[in-house]
Amino acid sequence: MLTIPTVPLADGTAFPELGFGTYKLDGDEGVAAIRSAIDIGYRLLDTAVNYGNEEEVGRAVRESDVPRDELLVTSKVPGRDHGFDETRRSVDGSLERLGLDRIDLHLIHWPNPSVDRYVDTFRALVSLRDEGVLGSVGVSNFTEEMLLRVADATGVMPAVNQVELHPYFPQANLRAFHAEHGIRTESWSPLARRSELLTERVIADVAGTHDVTPTQAVLRWHTQLGSTPIPKSSSAERQRENADVFDFTLDETELRAISSLARGRLWDGDPERHEEM
Ligand SMILES: NC(=O)C1=CN([C@@H]2O[C@H](COP(=O)(O)OP(=O)(O)OC[C@H]3O[C@@H](n4cnc5c(N)ncnc54)[C@H](OP(=O)(O)O)[C@@H]3O)[C@@H](O)[C@H]2O)C=CC1
Ligand SMILES: O=C(O)C(=O)[C@@H](O)[C@H](O)C(=O)CO
Numbered sequence: 588m589l590t591i592p593t594v595p596l597a598d599g600t601a602f603p604e605l606g607f608g609t610y611k612l613d614g615d616e617g618v619a620a621i622r623s624a625i626d627i628g629y630r631l632l633d634t635a636v637n638y639g640n641e642e643e644v645g646r647a648v649r650e651s652d653v654p655r656d657e658l659l660v661t662s663k664v665p666g667r668d669h670g671f672d673e674t675r676r677s678v679d680g681s682l683e684r685l686g687l688d689r690i691d692l693h694l695i696h697w698p699n700p701s702v703d704r705y706v707d708t709f710r711a712l713v714s715l716r717d718e719g720v721l722g723s724v725g726v727s728n729f730t731e732e733m734l735l736r737v738a739d740a741t742g743v744m745p746a747v748n749q750v751e752l753h754p755y756f757p758q759a760n761l762r763a764f765h766a767e768h769g770i771r772t773e774s775w776s777p778l779a780r781r782s783e784l785l786t787e788r789v790i791a792d793v794a795g796t797h798d799v800t801p802t803q804a805v806l807r808w809h810t811q812l813g814s815t816p817i818p819k820s821s822s823a824e825r826q827r828e829n830a831d832v833f834d835f836t837l838d839e840t841e842l843r844a845i846s847s848l849a850r851g852r853l854w855d856g857d858p859e860r861h862e863e864m
Contacts, residue, residue: 589628589830594815596746597769600691600723603659604810605830606631608775608819613640616821621647623823625658628830633749633773633817635663635696636681637863645685660687663696663727664712666864669704674711678720691722694749697863698726698733705729709737709745723747727775728858731764738768749773751856752814754784754805754848762812774809777816778802779853789844797835800828807832808845 593601607629612620617640621632625647634644641662648658662685668677681690693712698705705726712724725747726734738744748765752758752774765772778784785801794804802818806829809816818829837845855861 603631606817608817617643641684659691661692663694666699671707753779772814774816
């Protein structure tokens with residue numbers, strides 16, 4: 588079994604440097620894929636109300652031989668549940684579908700600024716954290732201004748901001764802001780959903796130098812930037828490949844070469860405009 592190292596969040600939680608994305612993993616096959624990821628050594632699992640697979644994630648956690656307190660389950664409040672009372676009800680629903688009595692990290696999935704209820708939503712997450720129902724509280728797809736606004740209003744800075752991040756969109760400014768404010772960055776779609784990223788010449792060159800695959804070079808780039816990537820894979824072989832990235836180190840030139848692929852967001856995911864219900 589692989590051991591994935593951890594880093595402390597601002598709230599003291601030992602947080603894996605690499606986790607497992609579960610979007611599109613559902614049904615019995617999804618449970619089997621999530622169980623295989625846990626067997627391989629993944630300890631951080633990422634789901635959301637909107638993925639429709641909290642039941643599958645919960646089943647995999649409950650059926651696994653790994654003790655519950657060694658696993659970190661993340662879920663997310665969807666846009667339609669923004670608001671204080673609505674969020675508390677949303678978390679109840681997630682707990683029920685997961686079949687768990689605690690969620691280790693709960694995020695606001697998207698800020699939906701036109702609705703402007705993310706501050707009350709975060710306040711509800713903080714209240715549930717204080718009651719012991721949630722371990723850590725964070726956000727996803729938040730800008731610097733939005734992070735400062737929730738911290739000013741609630742006195743709590745989100746422990747994590749999960750954002751689009753891959754070599755085509757390295758998010759240098761946001762990562763620097765996170766580092767300054769003690770926020771852990773998490774990279775969603777860290778492989779740019781495969782796309783043509785894995786055939787880029789610069790990545791092949793770096794991978795060749797270290798005798799690793801292009802995917803491993805990309806995931807090591809994330810961890811060395813100080814972000815936790817959450818690659819999704821339905822195959823045990825690729826899950827193992829993706830997690831096995833902690834026994835080689837890219838140098839500064841290689842990190843910069845991969846970051847030079849930057850060209851911007853790949854999908855319609857601008858937090859100021861994207862509305863996800
Ligand atoms: N907060 C947010 O707004 C968002 C959060 N997310 C989270 O991030 C997670 C990861 O992002 P996702 O969009 O799934 O994209 P990823 O960048 O993780 O890419 C997943 C794709 O890459 C393939 N793949 C995985 N490993 C390999 C490998 N070693 N070699 C070749 N191909 C590989 C997978 O195929 P296969 O399964 O066949 O291996 C799949 O097609 C999601 O599952 C979700 O949990 C995603 C989007 C937005
Ligand atoms: O997968 C997720 O968590 C999402 O939020 C995506 O649906 C995301 O909204 C997206 O693909 C944006 O283009």
